[in-house]
Amino acid sequence: MIVGGGGTGGALAHDLALRGLRVTLVERGEITSGTTGRHHGLLHSGARYAVKDRESAVECIEENRILRTIAPGSFELNDGLFVALTDEEAAYEKLFFDSCEASQIPARRVGRAEALRLEPNLNPDLRCAVQVPDGTMDAMRLPLRFFATARRNGADIRPFTEVVGMSMTTPTSVDGVQVVDRASGRRYDIGADLVVNAAGPWGEKISRMGGVDVPIQPSPGILVAVRGRFANMVINRLHASGDGDIVLPQRELSVIGTSSWVTDDPDHLAVPADHVEAMFREGSAMIPSLRGARIRASWSAARPLIGERGASTGRELSRTFKCFDHEADDGVSGFVTIAGGKATTLRAMAESTADMVCRKLGVDRPCATRETELLPHTAYYA
Amino acid sequence: MSSPVEPANDTHATSGTGRSVRFRVSRFKQGDRKPHYQEYAVEVAPETTVLDALTAIRRDQDPTLILRHSCYHASCGTCGMRVNDTEVLACVTEVTELGGGPVKVDPIANQRLVADLVTDMVDFYDKFTAVDQPLVRGSDAIPAATVPPGVPGFTRFENCIECGLCLSACPIVATDPRYLGPAGLAAAQRVLEEPREADAFSVLRLTDDPQAAWRCHLAFECTAVCPSNVDPAGAIMFLRRRLASDRVKSIFGSGWRP
Structure with missing residues (x-):
């Protein structure tokens, strides 16, 4: 039983279905209507994390390679370019490049003249650049391939089915979930050997229904889509992570992101005016013509970061993921939470969680998602 | 901006703006004989979209309302609906562009209706x-x-x-x-x-x-x-x-x- 129809839940349903388990997944709204569909659309190479968070960087490049193999045709083949604009950033380039190499991320040094040939709209004052295997993904259609394949392998996917409580025979035992089918209004219970909370930033709300607390900190960031492709590659600022430092081309749009704050309510995300202005300011530092671009949409998405209450901005929280076994941690059986992570690592998150699920259920079957090609996204609607 | 506090100046706000707009939303649940309209009032800011307003209704007034949405920037195609009888994506349709009158919201036509604004694709x-x-x-x-x-x-x-x-x-x-x-x-x-x-x-x-x-x-x-x-x-x-x-x-x- 999986609660949450985002990328994590979809990848987990796929993994468990391949291992032969009977899987039911419920999602409050449409599949990918939470954080997953709203993310930037960046297939990370890991370069963004190479200097400060080696673990995340290695995880990203491994998953980047696997996803290209199991989901061919789901990514724009465009690579990414990290551009240094200032003396300080040019000096940082060596550490950045070496850190990419140390994380096994294929990186190539690109001089100023070549960078401008590759991307004519870049700021002509740029100092140097590094090319890495970033890419553009479709934030909804990649996860849909996991859902489609899971369903083909027997998983029961139920969108518009909202969890309103846990079925608990004793205060320390989760035996299933109580749901409302929002298409009919019908209330019913679904029994389960194990309930996996994969609700992302809503995970804390779900965990409380089972009487446990998980340190999930919803950390929203803003994204701004403007009309026109201003680059072919994913353009990143070559510096320690900051705001508005990624410009990603997607279809006929360019998406600038992002910022970061923390909130307690992932259902109530602001689109602050000063953050929108910051996206234009920082984005146009790398690509000056973005300044006059016409806006298509601005929105916010809440990252499900793992952290302690009281974290101030979300930037210092880890981007890696963690599985919580509530039997071992809190004495509540039949209940597991997967938290953290990011879109690029959805398959790996699912593998770790499925390993834990199988261990708890006494199932001894290995993960097969690394080598199983996914059905096309359109198969979800078959 | 990495900010320690919840930022202000929400350009898509659905409360506290003082400008209220009426929505007539098509409602249908499985087992109903036919759809009917239900009215809601939502406060809007200059850039509040129809999608923002509908999700605010779901959040603040009526958890039974369902609709499809995903990307919020016209790249996934899930929030297609008919607003004042014209096909639009709710995520890029600003409420203030629709004039002051009630905003009528229907599911897209020519597809099987699942419930409310959701159709089977x-x-x-x-x-x-x-x-x-x-x-x-x-x-x-x-x-x-x-x-x-x-x-x-x-x-x-x-x-x-x-x-x-x-x-x-x-x-x-x-x-x-x-x-x-x-x-x-x-x-x-x-x-x-x-x-x-x-x-x-x-x-x-x-x-x-x-x-x-x-x-x-x-x-x-x-x-x-x-x-x-x-x-x-x-x-x-x-x-x-x-x-x-x-x-x-x-x-x-x-x-x-x-």
């Missing part, structure tokens, strides 16, 4: 996948750019976001479910324009049918409502010219013979 995909168009295409953007070493050639996603607005607006689809429809025909045109691995000949034959390229009545509603510059009507015109010219060529012994 199976029929759409049945026709759309008939031509087997790949998701990625050769990139036509920024022609001055050089392709970097290690990249075989830039690619990008097809423009069609599979929202179904063209099928909802098409007067032929409304009367004849057998018609292949604008989204499928536009996809066929893309395959012919850039065949990639596809079998262009069978795609062309698929469109040469009374229920395909020849069925369109040139209403151009599809192109008018397309949020993604696909221009299905233009694609259908392209297909007809191509089919006509192939017939002429086959009479004179060149070109494809069916």
